[in-house]
Structures are given as C-alpha cells and as structure tokens.
Amino acid sequence: MKAAEMFSLKGRVALVTGASSGLGTQFARALADNGAAIALVARRADRLNALKDEIEGKGGKAAAIEADVTDRAAMTRAFDAAEKAFGTVTVLVNNAGIAHGGRVTELSPDDWRRMMSTNLDAVFFWAQEAARRMLAAKAQGSIVNIASVLGLMVAKGGASYATAKAGVVQMTKALAVELAFKGVRVNAIAPGWFVTEMNDDYLLSEKGAAIKREIPMGRFGNAGDLDGALLLLASDAGAYITGATIVVDGGQVIQIKG
Secondary structure (H helix, E strand, C coil), rough: CCHHHHHHCCCCCCEEEECHHHHHHHHHHHHHCCCCEEEEEEEHHHHHHHHHHHHHHHHCEEEEEEECCHHHHHHHHHHHHHHHCCCCCCEEECCCCCCCCEEECCCHHHHHHHHHHHHHHHHHHHHHHHHHHHHHHHHHHHEECCCCHCCCCCCCHHHHHHHHHHHHHHHHHHHHHHHHHHHHEEEEHHHHHHECCCCCHCCHHHHHHHHHHCCCCCEEEEEEEEEEHHHHHEEEEEECCCCCCCEEEECCCCCCCC
C-alpha cells in the first residue's frame, strides 16, 4: 500500500477538542487536509467558525460546535451534532487543556480541581463517550489523547499539570487494553515545548530561552511538527499501534544532564 493510501482519512469523521487555537487548530487542519470531516469543538464559537470557513474554503468538511469539555451535557450535544452532520465519530483527538503554574505549597484546592477536571477527567469522559458510540455503531476507530512530556518528567511549579498529564498516559494504556479487541485503538502524543497562545509569554521570555538551550534540537516545536504522529495514530498506518505514547519533543526527555 502506498503511503498516501495508508495515511488517508477519507471517509473518517474526526472530532477535535480545543480546536479554536494552538495545537488543536493545527490538528484539525492536518486531519482535514488528509480527507477527514472535522467536528471542531471549543468554547470560542467565533474562532471555530473562522476555522470552519478556512477548511471548507479548501474543499474540506467541517462543523463548528461550541462546548466546554468539562460540561457532560455539552459533550453529549457535541457528539450528537457531529453525528448529525457527518455520522459516527471514528477519530477523537482529546486535545483541550489548560496550563497554570504554582508551587505545591501554594496550590489551592480550586486550582488543583480545575486542572484535573479539564486535563484529566474530561479526557476520560470524552474518550468513554467516543468509544461507546463507536461500539454501538460497530465502527472501528482511533482515540488520540494529547499528553505532554511533563507527564513523563517534572519541573518546578508544574505539579498539577504534570500529575494530570501523567494520568493521561496511564489512562491511555488502560483504555487501550479494554478496547483493543473491539476495534478501537487508544494512543497518546506527548508534545514537548510548542509556542502557543497558552504559553507564549513564558516561552518567549528569558526563561523560555533557557528551556530552549536544554532541547537537543535547539528549538521549540513548530506548527506541523506533530502532524506525522497524529496522522500515524489516526489512520490505517497505525493499525497495529495501541496503548502507545509517542514523544515529540526535539529530544528533551531522552537528554541526560551532566
């Protein structure tokens, strides 16, 4: 089979959470460019509509669906809307997330719970809902959870974020074990440092410059650097991959510091 056929998503329906900015927007573009119909989910409807128009302007199919990933009722409505527009979602990209820092002695219960609710709980419930619907439709599919290198390592001031992302890595394995024989693959991508709206103030500062010097490739991730991993996991090219976490970080995690 030729590479173009292996990685093709023609006929697939993908739902991307957190699609209104950053990595989510790029994920949606990559999936649409390779043939998938895209359900764009986030809270900012104006941005979703702009992305929808962009994708449709290039000949793709997209639907803008406003939803907060922590709202279970909104989640159900989002899947219903995606199914009404395109059919059963067979590719879920669990991307929505938040980031905030705070030393462990300073984190409030509300800050901790907000992080877990968005970055861990929502990932599970959206994956659960996607899997239930795939199984009901007797459709094979792929769930891609977006973790982080901070789920594999830690940094000062990132206890809640690292804990949530580590949970995503372990959850991915647990979901994969239970769903594999039913035809639903579950994998994760652990990005390193990518400049987005969520972290640009930090990464473009002197502290960010210090982080960049610790990355073996000597740069932050660029838009599109995650496309290959995403397309591998979403398409038939990754048909025998499940329970895996693919690290895309310019070599940061493997580096041994002397």
